[in-house]
Structure formats: structure tokens, C-alpha cells
Amino acid sequence: MSSKTTPSSKHQQVSQAPTNPRAAERRRGFDVAELYSGPLGDAVVSPTDATGGVALDEKLRQAYFWIVNHAIISPFYDIEYNAEPPKVFRFGDSKVEVTLPTSQSYSSYVLMPLLNLAVRRRCLLVGGPGRGKTVIATLLGIIAGYDLGEVKQGIQHGQPQMTIADLLGNPLPSTMINAERMEDIKIAWRKWLGMRVKIIDEYNRIPTRTQSALLTVMADNYAEIYDQIYECPPAAWYLTANDDAGGGTYQVIEALRDRIDVVVKALHFNTRFLDELLTRIEEGVAPEDMVPPEIVFTQAELNRLEKEVRAVRVPLALRRRLQFFASEFEFFEAGGRQLEYMTKDTVKVAGVPLNSFADAGGKDTQLDLNAQTQNGLSVRALMTMLVFVKAAAYFRGAEEVEFEDVRQVLPFVLHDKLAQNRDAPFFDQGDNGSLRADQVSWIRGLFDAACQTYDRLARDTDDNIATLLEQLETGLDGLELREVEKRLDAIERELRSIEAGGKLYGHMFDDILALKYMHQRYTNYRVWLRSRA
Amino acid sequence: MSSAPDSAAFHAAVAARRDYLNALFRREGRGVQPEVFMAYLRDVVGPLVGLTAGADSARAEELTTALYRLTLRAHRQGLIGGDAPSAALRHALTRTLPPLLSAFPDRPRDLSLAVCNGALRLERLDTARALAWLTALESLGPSCTDLDTLFSLGLVLAWREGAAEYRPAAHARFAELPPLLRRAALGVETLPNDPARRFAAPMDDAPLGPPAVVARLGGFVGFGGPFRDPPLVVAAEGRLFAFDSHSTTEIFADAFGAALRQVAEPPHDQDAPHSASFSLADDGVLRIGDAETQLAPLAASSSSAWADGVAAVTLPHSHFVFVVGRSGAA
Known part of the structure; x- marks a missing residue:
């Protein structure tokens, strides 16, 4: 949200709070600062948070808008949020889509x-x-x-x-x-x-x-x-x-x-903004010299900021979706004889080029996201992903992460984490070749494709493995033999249903291993119960 | 800048931060006449810095930077030295800030911005109310123990001067003020909780009168109002909203004033349309609690809603929202 200024005063002030009205609406009740913000700049009383301190998400947004309005000429809104369906235009022979976001979007x-x-x-x-x-x-x-x-x-x-x-x-x-x-x-x-x-x-x-x-x-x-x-x-x-x-x-x-x-x-650099450069030359002042004190964070505020970001919730439904997406990439069927070792990591550690293995063949290239990468996601990558999606939600003033936060942030976090397998057949199909260079669109596309599969499998409502894991999570103490056997049967039924499906895809790999893990836990427990009897 | 006897600290501060202040003027001062701004610095800012910083050079620099920035912006926007200068801002800088900046040495930037912005905000309602707010701050402000208490007091006083949208926040902040300040601000130590008495002043314990139109809000966009077509009202989440085909506003009203305020997102869940506490018949017979009256102008209303002691009514051919409540009978 840019400040209300005349063209000649473009480098002048910090955007007025609330920079994201949606966030301010949610924080209704702590609005003492509204009285004290205005055309002369905002006094730092707020908007205040529940502890009476400065609302740091608002300050963060003000910093963002000051940078884009006055410091860095970056007229790009490639992180798009939509409250309503956006208008879409298609240009050129490639019919490239340009959407006009309907909600606050960012560079x-x-x-x-x-x-x-x-x-x-x-x-x-x-x-x-x-x-x-x-x-x-x-x-x-x-x-x-x-x-x-x-x-x-x-x-x-x-x-x-x-x-x-x-x-x-x-x-x-x-x-x-x-x-x-x-x-x-x-x-x-x-x-x-x-x-x-x-x-x-x-x-x-x-x-x-x-x-x-x-x-x-x-x-x-x-x-x-x-x-x-x-x-x-x-x-x-x-x-x-x-x-x-x-x-x-x-x-x-x-x-x-x-x-x-x-x-x-x-x-x-978008040459339409050449006048902006000229203004800077004429003014003779670098943006670094003019950072307004309102957007400068103290050490204590930075500490609090980090803590508040960590407190943003990631809802269960979204966690499941992320699990599903992350599970797509590690599996490599040709890389081992035992399922546990059928991973890209096994191949990498052995120093064998991934492409020297024969293609498992016959898999749906749209569905087989796994084939598009040379590696899986490390624990570090997953942790970073969670941290940044929380930060994106926090920045927008939300208390929990939303789907679009994940979709928008993921490409930047996984940019160097997911190595593209440029020889994958997927990139030879249609106009997918351009994705070899456009890493951001490729990763976003991977996430979209994983979500489509997730929805097609109705995983939000029909995820027996998640249910079995939740059961196990409640503990084995006091569980009777009959119940243990019932659960073992359920696990084996799940394995059979995957077995009947034919082709193995990335997401099934972690499912099978999770089922095997649960089976082993229950089996051990059953042995113990029987020994006691 | 010529030297004034009480502005030595200001001049020293300007000399120390000369490059920065010059850069600030080049960047933010487009359209501002240098000589007019200089004169203002000399006549108003310099003495204010001299008075409140004394010999403390660090404080003088902090104050000078804050006031320089603030007054430069005000000049650029025509609030000082322009065609329509702000009387409230002039009062704030010359009368209100000197005692407050002396009483609260910390965070001069926040204090000066808060007072000036608050004055400008209230001036949009009415200049007299803004001046009354500033005068009250001058007399009661120095009694506050710290700046946060001063900001809370300012909020309560702004509500008292008619900024009805601050009611919920002012209620919360009022409870945090020391008893003496509570009495000085609103004449009571505890605010009545009864929503029915919303349109009676806190000190007023007289019986309530019959329902009456206490405020008329809105208006046609062509005449400066917010509505393009006759609005409708709804109650949602215990709040009242008025909307037309283009925008949604929230209705705030109580004994001190009434206001409409644009909301970013329309409410999702409407409250039940009928309430045991309120009804409005087609012939204009309006009931609030056990009090009933006929308000003929509100007959054949297009919509009505009730929340927390306030009724709002709209008419099919009017761009206004009529706020109905029960004031003190006195």
C-alpha cells in the first residue's frame, strides 16, 4: 500500500498503518495508535499488540512498503494473493498468462x-x-x-x-x-x-x-x-x-x-521507470541515507519478531498437504533392491549418476513428480520451508498459515534445495521446456501438481494411514491383544491396497515405510503381550 | 537562521545534523518555500527545542530531528503556511507540546507525532473539538506517570470529544488510568456497563428518555457522503454495519458522538434480524426495551438493525443512516 503522496514526494514517508487493513480488522480492540497515526508520520504507539508493545507485523509491512515505494525500484508483484478470482490475460504465441491479483501482493x-x-x-x-x-x-x-x-x-x-x-x-x-x-x-x-x-x-x-x-x-x-x-x-x-x-x-x-x-x-530493470532513476540522480540522495526511524527495529524487537513468527500456527490440513508434497521426491525405484534404500540419496552417496539408471518406465509423467528432481528434500529444507511460510503468514497479519502462503513462498525456499533433473521426459512435453530455466514456476507447478493428486485421492477426508498413525500416537499402554491384531490387520489391508495399485509413486514410498514402521511397533508389542500371558 | 537567545541548543543541533537535515529537505521538501520553512524553524521549532531540551545536546538533536521532519511534512501538505493552515496543528505545536515535552523527556518523536496527528484527526470532526482535546491534554497530560498513560488518556479524551469509533478502545484504556485522571476526564471512576445507557453521559444517572433519533450519518457521495445509493444496515458480530452497492461502513455511536467508518472486509455472519430488545413497525412505532415511541419519519424503513444499545434505521429514498437510542431524560 503506497502512501498518499504527490508524484514529487514519492520518496517521503512510511506507509500509514494499517498497511494491511485485513490484519488490522482482525486486531480490532487494540487501536490506540489509530488516533496517533496520520499525515505527519506514525507515532510508535502502535497498533499495539496484546502486551502493549508495538505490533511488529505492522512495522515489518511498513518497512516493506517503504523499501518498494522509496528505495528499490522493483515494480514486480510476483507473489500473488487473491481474495476473489483474478482477471487473466494471455499474451503472445505462448499464451503466457498475466493475472491481476485481487488482494495485496508483493515483490x-x-x-x-x-x-x-x-x-x-x-x-x-x-x-x-x-x-x-x-x-x-x-x-x-x-x-x-x-x-x-x-x-x-x-x-x-x-x-x-x-x-x-x-x-x-x-x-x-x-x-x-x-x-x-x-x-x-x-x-x-x-x-x-x-x-x-x-x-x-x-x-x-x-x-x-x-x-x-x-x-x-x-x-x-x-x-x-x-x-x-x-x-x-x-x-x-x-x-x-x-x-x-x-x-x-x-x-x-x-x-x-x-x-x-x-x-x-x-x-x-523495467525501462518504463527510467524517470525514477532520473529523479534519484537529481535528488542526489541515496535511499540508504534516508531510512525513516519508524521502520528501524531494536534488538529486542528483532528478538520478539522472531519469536512471534515461530508462534504462527500451521493448520493440520496444510501440514498433511505439505507432507504429501515433500514425500514425492526422495523415492528412486531403480536405486536399490530393498525399499528403504530405493532413494536418490543412496544413488548420490554411491557416486553413480542418476541418469545412468534405466527408467522404471510406464509412469504417468504428470503424476511422477519424483522423476523431475535429482534429489529429495532434506530435513533442513523442510524446516526452512516451515519457518518461511510462517513468516509469510505473519507478515500478512495472519495467525495461521494459509495455503497460498505455502504456494507463494515455496519456490524461493526450495530454489536451491530441489535439483532439477533436466533430462526428465516431463520437460520435453509441450511448453514445459521453459521450466528448465524458470525454477520458480517449476517448483510452484510441482506443488500445484502434488495438490491436485492430493485432492484427487481425497486425502483431506480419506487418509487411513494418518488415522493409523494418530492411533499409534496415543500410545500402546493398556492396549489389548485383540485391538492390536485389529490394527495389524488394518495396516496389512492398507499395504495390500497400495500393492494392488500397480505403479509406485513418490508419495507411496513414505506411506509404505510408515505402515511397515507401525506394523513393527505393534508386532513387538504383541510379542510382549503374549510373553506376559 | 538567525540566533534567538533561547535557541542555542537548537542551533547546535542543526549544525551537528546539517547534512542529514539538508538531505531531508531536498528529498521531502519539494514545493516547500525554504524561507517560509526557515522562518518557522526559527520562530516555533527553535524556541520549543530550547525550552524543552535545555542544555542536553543529545536530546536537542533528537527533538530537532523529530520536529524538523514533522513540520517539514506539515509544510509540504499545506497544514502550516499553506492556503488552509491547521489551527489545531498550530495550537499543538505552540501550546500543547511545550508542557508535554517538558514533562516527558523520552521519545520526543512519538510524543510530538502523536499529539499533532491526534489534533489533525479530531480537526476533521470539528476544529473546536480538536482544540478542546489539546487543552485537556495540556492540563491533564503532565499528571500522567508515563507516556503510555498519556496516550491512553489522549484516547479517552478523544472519545469524549466525539470520536465515537474509539469507544471500545477507550473503555479498555479508561480502566488503566489512575482514579484521579478518570474523574478528571469523564467525571466518574467506573464507566456504566449497561448498553441501554449508551446515549447517556457517564455521570448522568437520570432515568432514560424515550427512543429518539440521536444522530444522522452518511449522505450521498455527490455531497461528500460515503454512499452512492441508499444504504441498508445489518447487525453482525455484535456490531452495526451500513452498506451500499460499493462499500461497507461500521456504525459507531454513543453519548459523545457518532461516526461511520469504512471497513476492509464486510462482515460474514449476520446476527439474527429480530431482537427482543428492539423492534420497528412499518408505521414508525419503535420499541427499545420497555420504551416505545412513534417516529413517523422512520415509517416504511428499508432496513433496521440493533446491537449493543444502538439502533440504526435506513429509508428507501435516503442516503442517510438514522441512529436511534435513549438519552438521559434530563
Whole structure:
């Protein structure tokens, strides 16, 4: 929601609360701030939350709207929400669809880094030079409470000569001369290690050895030199790279890439907004100099923000859908003889190229989502996914995650987590070839296809395995032999029904293994019951 | 800027933050005449900073930045020095803020913005009410123990001055005020809970009079109202709403005032259309509780609704919503 301003005053103010009226409606009753917000800027009394503090989701939205209205020229709304069916237009020979969202929609290039600040994860900004990658990271550093000088000082500029000492710090020469033991050496740690926003510019230009040191800081949140440890505070990371493939001067080590939680692309510059650039040149003021104090978070607020995001609920029905989607990708029928080992991970660990295995054949390419990826989803990827969907819902002022939050956020979280199998037959069909390059649309399409299957199987209402798991969850204490046998029968019935279905798809893999797990638990219990008898 | 004897702290602050303030003016001051703004800084902002910051240079800088930004925006919007300057804003900056900024040294930005925005908001209702709100803040504000209490008091006083939409929040905040401030603000220490007495002032314990039209809200969009066509009213979730073919507004009304306010989303679940507490017959006979009266102008209404002590009625050929309630008989 942009501020009500004249064209000449476009860079002027923070959007007035409520930036999302829907969220404000829900928070009715805590509206003391309404009186005190207005054309001169909003006083920070609110809107207040139940504890009387500032409503941080509102502040987060204000930060978002300030960035898109005044700082970064990103006139793209690729994260779309609709309250009503949107109008759709189709263009060109490819009939590309353009929808006009009917609800507040967002630019991923600003929203995802901002959510990353809220949840303190690791965000990779990818795009050609001069697209504002470093600017947005700098702005977020200022929004996190640092002044421009501190942020600039804290940026680590990747370059081929960067050493571990450049990155982490140096031993103090005087202590090195006098030291008799390693512990006696004192390290002058680099200041950025203690910052709550960490910016690594052009991380793919850092030499491999230094990347390993960076990995320790990113992954384990500490730095180490000469047996000395520096514990870093929780921080939001921003890494930039010109090359999406992780190329650059040095190949990025896989473990480092794997630690990146969310990937955002800097989209091209829309030349219709050239006048905006001219205005900036004429004004001679960089957006980093003008961040309004209203949108700057204190340390305590950032801590509270992260806590509040974690408290957003993910409803059961949505969790089931996510489970179903995530279960699609790990299974690889040709990769083993025993079901447990029929995974892409088995193949990868063995170092055998996935495409060297014969196609299981005969599967519906639309249904077989599994064939489109080279890997499954790691636990880390699943956790990141949950964190970011909560953050998206929180940002919109919701108390629980909605379907569209998942659908919109997923592509950015799984961007580097799901490796595409570009040789899959799916990509040769129709106009699917373009999905080889458009990772965001591909992942969103995967989720949509998984949801279609989920709905076709009526899993919301007809999920016997979930029911069996819930039964087991209630515990075995006091369960009688007759009931145990009844449940074992039910498990075997489920297995038979999958067996009768013929082809094996990704989602069935986890189902079968879950059934086997339950069968074993009940079998052991039955043995114990019989021994007691 | 010429130096005034009591503005030394202000001048020092301006010198210290010169680059930032200049950049701010370049960015936010389009259309503002520099000499007019300078004169205002010299005559109003400087003395205010000098008076409230004293020799504390850090506080002077904080205050200067906050007031510079605030008054620059006000100049740009014509609220100061324009064709239609705001009397409430002038009063807030020259009369209300000096005692309040002296009494509450923390968060000068929030305090100055809150007072000025609140004044402008109430001025939209009526300038006299905005000035009365500011005057009450000047006299009662310094008695508050902290800024949060001051903001709560401000909300209660805004409700008292006719901002009916703040009623639920003001009720909640009123209970948090110290007893003395409660009495000073509304004349009572406890607000009556009886919805039937909604249109009687808190101090008024006289018997209620017959139902009467207590307010007329809305109007045709062509004459500055919110409705394009004659509205209808419904009760939902214990609240009253008026809607036409284009928008939905919520109705707020009580002894202090009445207002309509746009809502982002129409209510989903309507309350039952008939209530034991309220009825309106086609001939205009209107009953609230055990009191009945004939309101002929409301005969043949197009819709009526009742919630929490307030009745709202619409007519087929009127763009207004008629609010009916029972005031104190006195």
C-alpha cells in the first residue's frame, strides 16, 4: 500500500498503518495508535499488540512498503494473493498468462529478504550487476538498527585474494610473540562477526579455502582461528552472487550452497521507470541515507519478531498437504533392491549418476513428480520451508498459515534445495521446456501438481494411514491383544491396497515405510503381550 | 537562521545534523518555500527545542530531528503556511507540546507525532473539538506517570470529544488510568456497563428518555457522503454495519458522538434480524426495551438493525443512516 503522496514526494514517508487493513480488522480492540497515526508520520504507539508493545507485523509491512515505494525500484508483484478470482490475460504465441491479483501482493525481491531478517536465516540474492542486491542488503542492515557506516564496514566483499584472516580476523602480533600455548594467542576478530545482519557480497568470488571458514560461521555460528573460538550472535545473512549457478571466480562448495535457505532473483530493470532513476540522480540522495526511524527495529524487537513468527500456527490440513508434497521426491525405484534404500540419496552417496539408471518406465509423467528432481528434500529444507511460510503468514497479519502462503513462498525456499533433473521426459512435453530455466514456476507447478493428486485421492477426508498413525500416537499402554491384531490387520489391508495399485509413486514410498514402521511397533508389542500371558 | 537567545541548543543541533537535515529537505521538501520553512524553524521549532531540551545536546538533536521532519511534512501538505493552515496543528505545536515535552523527556518523536496527528484527526470532526482535546491534554497530560498513560488518556479524551469509533478502545484504556485522571476526564471512576445507557453521559444517572433519533450519518457521495445509493444496515458480530452497492461502513455511536467508518472486509455472519430488545413497525412505532415511541419519519424503513444499545434505521429514498437510542431524560 503506497502512501498518499504527490508524484514529487514519492520518496517521503512510511506507509500509514494499517498497511494491511485485513490484519488490522482482525486486531480490532487494540487501536490506540489509530488516533496517533496520520499525515505527519506514525507515532510508535502502535497498533499495539496484546502486551502493549508495538505490533511488529505492522512495522515489518511498513518497512516493506517503504523499501518498494522509496528505495528499490522493483515494480514486480510476483507473489500473488487473491481474495476473489483474478482477471487473466494471455499474451503472445505462448499464451503466457498475466493475472491481476485481487488482494495485496508483493515483490519477492523485497519480501523474501525482509522475511529473512525476521527469521534470521540465510538469503542469497542473485542477479546481474547493478540490480540493487547490495543496496537491499544494506537497507536491511540499517533496518536492523545499524548505521550506514557500520553496515558498510561489515560487508565482506568476496575477491580471489580473500584469506581466512581477511574474513575472520588476525592474531595480535604481540601475543603471538609472547605466547607459549595456543590459548595465549589473542585474536582481533573482525567486527562483522558480531553483527546481527551479515552481508557477504559476491560470495562466489571467495577462494575455496576461505569458503570453508565461512561455512563454519554460517552453519555453526562460530569462527575459529588458532584454537580460539568466537561465538556469533543469531543473524540474518545476505549473500550476493551475479551467477545463479553458483559459478564465478570459484565454484561454491556444495555444503555452503546447502546452507542457503532462500534464493531471490533480482529481476530486470523495467525501462518504463527510467524517470525514477532520473529523479534519484537529481535528488542526489541515496535511499540508504534516508531510512525513516519508524521502520528501524531494536534488538529486542528483532528478538520478539522472531519469536512471534515461530508462534504462527500451521493448520493440520496444510501440514498433511505439505507432507504429501515433500514425500514425492526422495523415492528412486531403480536405486536399490530393498525399499528403504530405493532413494536418490543412496544413488548420490554411491557416486553413480542418476541418469545412468534405466527408467522404471510406464509412469504417468504428470503424476511422477519424483522423476523431475535429482534429489529429495532434506530435513533442513523442510524446516526452512516451515519457518518461511510462517513468516509469510505473519507478515500478512495472519495467525495461521494459509495455503497460498505455502504456494507463494515455496519456490524461493526450495530454489536451491530441489535439483532439477533436466533430462526428465516431463520437460520435453509441450511448453514445459521453459521450466528448465524458470525454477520458480517449476517448483510452484510441482506443488500445484502434488495438490491436485492430493485432492484427487481425497486425502483431506480419506487418509487411513494418518488415522493409523494418530492411533499409534496415543500410545500402546493398556492396549489389548485383540485391538492390536485389529490394527495389524488394518495396516496389512492398507499395504495390500497400495500393492494392488500397480505403479509406485513418490508419495507411496513414505506411506509404505510408515505402515511397515507401525506394523513393527505393534508386532513387538504383541510379542510382549503374549510373553506376559 | 538567525540566533534567538533561547535557541542555542537548537542551533547546535542543526549544525551537528546539517547534512542529514539538508538531505531531508531536498528529498521531502519539494514545493516547500525554504524561507517560509526557515522562518518557522526559527520562530516555533527553535524556541520549543530550547525550552524543552535545555542544555542536553543529545536530546536537542533528537527533538530537532523529530520536529524538523514533522513540520517539514506539515509544510509540504499545506497544514502550516499553506492556503488552509491547521489551527489545531498550530495550537499543538505552540501550546500543547511545550508542557508535554517538558514533562516527558523520552521519545520526543512519538510524543510530538502523536499529539499533532491526534489534533489533525479530531480537526476533521470539528476544529473546536480538536482544540478542546489539546487543552485537556495540556492540563491533564503532565499528571500522567508515563507516556503510555498519556496516550491512553489522549484516547479517552478523544472519545469524549466525539470520536465515537474509539469507544471500545477507550473503555479498555479508561480502566488503566489512575482514579484521579478518570474523574478528571469523564467525571466518574467506573464507566456504566449497561448498553441501554449508551446515549447517556457517564455521570448522568437520570432515568432514560424515550427512543429518539440521536444522530444522522452518511449522505450521498455527490455531497461528500460515503454512499452512492441508499444504504441498508445489518447487525453482525455484535456490531452495526451500513452498506451500499460499493462499500461497507461500521456504525459507531454513543453519548459523545457518532461516526461511520469504512471497513476492509464486510462482515460474514449476520446476527439474527429480530431482537427482543428492539423492534420497528412499518408505521414508525419503535420499541427499545420497555420504551416505545412513534417516529413517523422512520415509517416504511428499508432496513433496521440493533446491537449493543444502538439502533440504526435506513429509508428507501435516503442516503442517510438514522441512529436511534435513549438519552438521559434530563
